[in-house]
Amino acid sequence: MKPWHVEICDVTLRDGEQTPGVSFTLEEKQDIAQRLDATGVEVIEAGFPIVSVHEKEIVRSVSRMGLDAKICGLSRACREDVDAALDAEVDMIGLFVATSDLHIKHKYKKSREEVVANALTQCDYAIDHGLIVRFGAEDASRTPLPVLIDIYRQAAEHKASYVTFADTTGRLTPLEVATIIPELVRNVPVPIAMHSHNDLGCATANTIIAAELGAYQLHTTVNGLGERAGNASLEEVLVTLALKGGISRYDMTQIPALSKKIQQYTGIMMPATKPVVGSNAFAHESGIHIAAILENPETYEFVPPQLLGLDRQFILGKHTGKRALTHILTTFGYQLPDDEIMKVLEEIKKQSEGKCVISPQILQDIIRNETGKEIINGNSVREDTGCSGRKF
Incomplete structure (x- = not known):
């Protein structure tokens, strides 16, 4: 089997931190970034530098860790956001602009042409200052496909290295993704990044089908953290890439400890039946x-x-x-x-x-x-008591 042509951009430190009630300290972000890097993910989205001075400092600290992964910062299509990302010394910027009729009407109150033109100007500015630009379409899954393709082509002409298809509200099913991604791959001259939310429980499946059909950069979070119901789960995506996509370069022995650390840092415990990292998974x-x-x-x-x-x-x-x-x-x-x-x-x-x-x-x-027999065998039996700890 020919391995799928993909890379991972893990967004735990940004979208994962947007999980209600979750906030990582500088030391926690550094630890998570180190563990993600040891796993072998190619890109780590370290945060949203414009959020605060402290956030920018944290992203900068991750940028200075000397990791193998590229460090990305998220940015709206605003000059001040791009400048904050530059100050944070990131390698890549996830520059995004909403593209659906609904968002254009209610968020920007401008014409789509004005909104896109401004975003492309910020794309030029970021590239001129040495950043790799991933040009993201927020609410792409509710944007008419011909409109989306046109915007992506313009971004490619402005030298964006990737374009992101964001299913911002998690509305898509795998069959819908399977009709959209091939059209984008055929008609857009730069790699497609897939950013899935899990509102219908389809984020991992949507990400995998996108990868199989040609999407290149896959966005994930550890334990499936993220806004509302979360994002595609890193551990589920990596295991599927190994078993279905012919990819063996990620060190998945790092995943159990990484998952436990995220649970410790966030207080969000995984159910026993969670694939890969749940206590009953094996x-x-x-x-x-x-x-x-x-x-x-x-x-x-x-x-x-x-x-x-x-x-x-x-x-x-x-x-x-x-x-x-x-x-x-x-x-x-x-x-x-x-x-x-x-x-x-x-x-x-x-x-x-x-x-x-x-x-x-x-x-x-x-x-x-x-x-009437005593069964005691040194340390072979754990010191569990009561009705718990049933695994042998």
Whole structure:
């Protein structure tokens, strides 16, 4: 398979910070930028320099870190925004202007021609001052396609290096993206950047289908942070690029720790069922599944946990089978006869149906009560207590 031709622009430090209630300190932004760089993303959007003097200083500090990734700053099509980005010493500027009829009418109260002409003037100014310009169309997904193509062509003529298609309100489905992106790729002479929001839960899917159909720069955030329902998830996009797009250059073993750091910094915890980084992403309880996985993990795992530097985990619960329990006991270095295993298994199912999660400590208690035997194996069993920590 020929690898997809893409790069990642992670916008956690900008759009991710626009998640209501989220604000990163200078040290946190530097740490996140360092971790993103270690993952191998090509562009890091470090912030919106015009927001405040402090924000500009933070973006400048990231620009001076000497990372391999290019550092980008967001900018409205305003001279003062561009100057702030220049002061922040970024490599690239995400210069954006709203292009839909709705925004033109209610935000700018000017003609589209005036709005676009001003934006192109700021594009020229940024390029003249040495910045790489990514010319963004805000609310592109509600802009008539012929109008959008014309604006993008003008931006290319003014030497913008990319143009951004922003689904600002997250209104598109993958089939709609699949009709739009090929038209842009065919008719616009510079690379397309895809910026998806998740209001319909389609941000990652829309980003992936755009990549498969020729979009080049993919915008992501760690844990899918962002305005309202968030943006395309970095971890989901990277795993899909690896497994579907033939791309192996990103170090995804960095992702679990990066995700946890973002949760720590934002206070926004991921649900257990979150793909890739959720606590259950590589956990199995079903006896049917575990029995097959013990023969060949591919039977019930498409995403190999080793890709993330993780191990699969088996959970004891009402769906557990004899083989799974036998395997878990064996990993502790103990064997029980079949009749005792079945007694233990029956009690595990009974307690699980009562909403008690079977932790290693509870498993030891069950074994003691059902067989009279003590199962203690040094540090192999975690010191979990109560109805929690059920993963083995």
